[in-house]
Every structure is written in structure tokens, then in C-alpha cells.
Amino acid sequence: MDAITSPPTGSAAQRIEAELRRAIIAMDLPPGTRLSEQEIAAAHGVSRQPVREALIGLARTRLVEILPQRGTVVVKISTRKMMEARFVREAIETAVARRAAEAFDPAARVKIDDLIDLQQKAAQRNAHGTFQRYDELFHIALAEGAGCPLAWEAVSDIKAHMDRACHLTLTSSETMLDLVAQHRAIMAAVDARDPDAAAEAMHRHLREILRALPKVEAEHPDLFE
Amino acid sequence: MDAITSPPTGSAAQRIEAELRRAIIAMDLPPGTRLSEQEIAAAHGVSRQPVREALIGLARTRLVEILPQRGTVVVKISTRKMMEARFVREAIETAVARRAAEAFDPAARVKIDDLIDLQQKAAQRNAHGTFQRYDELFHIALAEGAGCPLAWEAVSDIKAHMDRACHLTLTSSETMLDLVAQHRAIMAAVDARDPDAAAEAMHRHLREILRALPKVEAEHPDLFE
DNA sequence: TCCGTAATACTACCATACAAGATGGGGGCT
DNA sequence: AGCCCCCATCTTGTATGGTAGTATTACGGA
Structure with a gap:
């Protein structure tokens, strides 16, 4: 029964995006949380590049907002x-x-x-x-x-x-x-x-x-x- | 009247994604066309990284398909x-x-x-x-x-x-x-x-x-x- | 005490280099 | 001849360094 637990899929970027998405929806990362490429990369033991691609994916679905040269935050609920x-x-x-x-x-x-x-x-x-x-x-x-x-x-x-x-x-x-x-x-x-x-x-x-x-x-x- | 011509927006990745999206929809890049990160990067005078992010964005909307370690192609019409x-x-x-x-x-x-x-x-x-x-x-x-x-x-x-x-x-x-x-x-x-x-x-x-x-x-x- | 200014410490963004996997072709073996 | 294996050469994926821009903070003057 893997229909419910399927994180280890494909590239590192996809894995991290799936994990972050889950965490955001589950409110483990509440609205307003600041996300740092550095920290996430270190926490997952990868470089910043896959993390960046994951954040871009999340930004496309409006779960996070990327403010150029400023930071990335979990969007608040409207x-x-x-x-x-x-x-x-x-x-x-x-x-x-x-x-x-x-x-x-x-x-x-x-x-x-x-x-x-x-x-x-x-x-x-x-x-x-x-x-x-x-x-x-x-x-x-x-x-x-x-x-x-x-x-x-x-x-x-x-x-x-x-x-x-x-x-x-x-x-x-x-x-x-x-x-x-x-x-x-x-x-x-x-x-x-x-x-x-x-x-x-x-x-x-x-x-x-x-x-x-x-x-x-x-x-x-x-x-x- | 810039409501119709708005390519020069934001980062290089966004510009390239918009340009590629336009080209695909206009059939300048017909279904089945192979897209090379290298070629596109050289054509736009940037590195592979922004091009890669653009392709990921297009793949998310199913306009292209990224085959890991193999290549990226414009998806055919179904x-x-x-x-x-x-x-x-x-x-x-x-x-x-x-x-x-x-x-x-x-x-x-x-x-x-x-x-x-x-x-x-x-x-x-x-x-x-x-x-x-x-x-x-x-x-x-x-x-x-x-x-x-x-x-x-x-x-x-x-x-x-x-x-x-x-x-x-x-x-x-x-x-x-x-x-x-x-x-x-x-x-x-x-x-x-x-x-x-x-x-x-x-x-x-x-x-x-x-x-x-x-x-x-x-x-x-x-x-x- | 308050305000304007400059230096500092972050950030996302881009470029470059390297690694890993996949394909196609050529050569050798059966 | 036909099959299999290995290697050269593509591709995408990842790591790292450097750049430009922004917010913060410390500082000096009023």
C-alpha cells in the first residue's frame, strides 16, 4: 500500500518540493514562515539549486511567494x-x-x-x-x-x-x-x-x-x- | 499599449519561459520538437540554469515533457x-x-x-x-x-x-x-x-x-x- | 532623543564546473 | 550473420562560486 506514502520519487528537487508541499498544507510551516534556500538545503543534505527549483514549483501554485533578492515566505490564507x-x-x-x-x-x-x-x-x-x-x-x-x-x-x-x-x-x-x-x-x-x-x-x-x-x-x- | 507586448518582464528565466511558451503555442516550435538546454541558452545568451527553470515551468503545464537524462520535447497534441x-x-x-x-x-x-x-x-x-x-x-x-x-x-x-x-x-x-x-x-x-x-x-x-x-x-x- | 546616512549582512539570481544516467554505434565474440 | 558488450557522446541533474539588489543595523550629527 504505497498509494499513500510516496515521497522518494525522482529527482531531489521533486522530493523536496513534495515534502515542502506536504509540510505547508499540514501547517507544519504556517503562513508567514520565511523559507531560506540555505537552511532547507542543509536540512536535506543537498545544494541550493534543487531547493530553488522546488520553491519555484511551489511559487507557481501560489503556496509560497518569492520576493526577488529578498526572500521566500509561505503565503497567508485569504x-x-x-x-x-x-x-x-x-x-x-x-x-x-x-x-x-x-x-x-x-x-x-x-x-x-x-x-x-x-x-x-x-x-x-x-x-x-x-x-x-x-x-x-x-x-x-x-x-x-x-x-x-x-x-x-x-x-x-x-x-x-x-x-x-x-x-x-x-x-x-x-x-x-x-x-x-x-x-x-x-x-x-x-x-x-x-x-x-x-x-x-x-x-x-x-x-x-x-x-x-x-x-x-x-x-x-x-x-x- | 503594452497590454499585448510584455516579454521583458522580470528574471531571465521568466523571459525565456514566456518566449518559449509563445513559440510553442504559435506552432513556431511544432509538437515533437526536441529542445536542448544548451542551444536555447546559447541562443538567448544566458547560461543553462535559467533555461532549465523555464523548461521546468513549461513541463508543469504539460507543454513540454522532460525525459530525465534523455531530453526535452514539445508534447504532441492529443x-x-x-x-x-x-x-x-x-x-x-x-x-x-x-x-x-x-x-x-x-x-x-x-x-x-x-x-x-x-x-x-x-x-x-x-x-x-x-x-x-x-x-x-x-x-x-x-x-x-x-x-x-x-x-x-x-x-x-x-x-x-x-x-x-x-x-x-x-x-x-x-x-x-x-x-x-x-x-x-x-x-x-x-x-x-x-x-x-x-x-x-x-x-x-x-x-x-x-x-x-x-x-x-x-x-x-x-x-x- | 530623533533622524539621516553609510556600512553590513542577508537574499535570490546567474554562471560555471562536475557528476550520473541514457543512447547509439562500432568492434569482437560466438 | 547475428548477438553482446563496451565506449564515446549526448542528455539532464547537482554542486559551488560569484554578483546584484534589498533590508537591517550601527553610527554620527542635529
């Missing part, structure tokens, strides 16, 4: 941009859900049940990191089963940002189990071959996610811009 | 992926059009009329490159006016691929003028505050674009995978 991100993601994923309900790859269908079960176990253990990883795998499998894996690429970066914000809102085991139930509801509509219901279920799913964000912003204003 | 891309873009832009019809920034509204006029002139002159540039500016302005500039970021990479394919289909001045008319139709629905009509107009607009692609694939099989 509630406004989160709402825009949710809008875009909703547009894509409701369309995917609708298509999934019209025709779904049977082979991918059985895999999804396993993913949901594993995600539920992670939620019961209150294992935040693995929960989010299985959440991601669910959405990937849904897109692939619907026949548009490219849609996931478009959602991927957006979801990364949202996951980071969700790390503040998703604290209790109950809220995580709610999301699992919503996943099951989506698949129920897909199985029923009901496009409108599937889109509506996805719509409700995504609307829930960031509901608590404004409250969190009031509690941790330093993490927001 | 009709299947183009259809998937159109699906995703349609999902986003119809949602944007719907939102635009609900509320639109007046300041952005007047700018759009200018862009459409300029695009029409470019179509009449059969100036393919500038036509596509104004097409891009139109869609950007629409997203901004609708209040979700982030949506454009999600569409940007997808549109780049589609524009490359359109370079083969958009040959006559008439087809370009058709697209301009469709832009006007979209804005007419937006002005009428009719979300469904705006979404439908956008839908028709995007459906047209790749209609001729299969025929082109039969004519130039070497450009496709």
Missing part, C-alpha cells in the same frame, strides 16, 4: 481567495459528478468503496493527515472513473489551498465523518444514474467545507492576510 | 485530452458567465467593448497572433469583471493547449469573425442580466472551437500522438 477557489472547484467537480452519473467506469467504482472505508477509519482514529490523503484519492478516483482525469489536474492546486484552510476547521472526528457521509451520498447518486442529484450532492459537499472559515479567521488573524 | 480540456474549461467559464450576468463590474464592462473591437480588427487583418492575444484578454476581463480572477488562472493553462490546437483550425478570417460575434453574444446576455443565456452563449462558443480538430488530425498526423 478568505476571499478561498471563496473564489471554492467557486472554481465547485464548477469543475459538479460537472465531473454529473458526468460520473451519466457513465462510470466499473473498475474504478469498486476502488472507490475501499477508499471511502479507509477514509472512514482514518476519521474515527482522528488521523487528520491520512484522512485528507484519502479525501484526495477519492476525488481523483471520481474524476478518473468519470473519464476526465485532466479535470483533477485543474482541481489539484485549488484543493491544496483549501486543504490548508480545512486544517484549521477540521478538528473534530465528527466533522470528518460528516464529509465521509457526503462522499457516500455522492456515490449513491452516481449509482442511481441521477446526474442532477450527483451534482447537487457535490454542491452541498463543497459548500460545507469552508463554512467555519470566517470564525477561524477571527481566532487566528495572524495566519490570514 | 485530441482526447483536448476534449477533456474543453470539458473542464466549459465547466469553469459557463459558471463565470453565469456569475457575470448576475453582477458585473461596470469599469471592466467598458474595457471589454474596446477589446472586442480590437479583436475584430485583428480578425479582419487576418492577424492570427494578435487575434488570439485579444481573445485571451477578453476572457481575462470577463473573469475579472465577474469578480473571480482566480478562475482565469485555472483556465489559463488549459486555454494555452487549446490555442495551440486552434492554430491549426483557425485559418480563415471568417471563422475568426464568427468567434468575435460569439463574444458579442455573450456580452449581450450579460448586459441583459440573463445568467442562463450567458451560460448558453459561452457553451456554444466553446463547442465551436474544436469542431474541426479531427479533420486536422487526419491532415497532420505527425503533430498528434
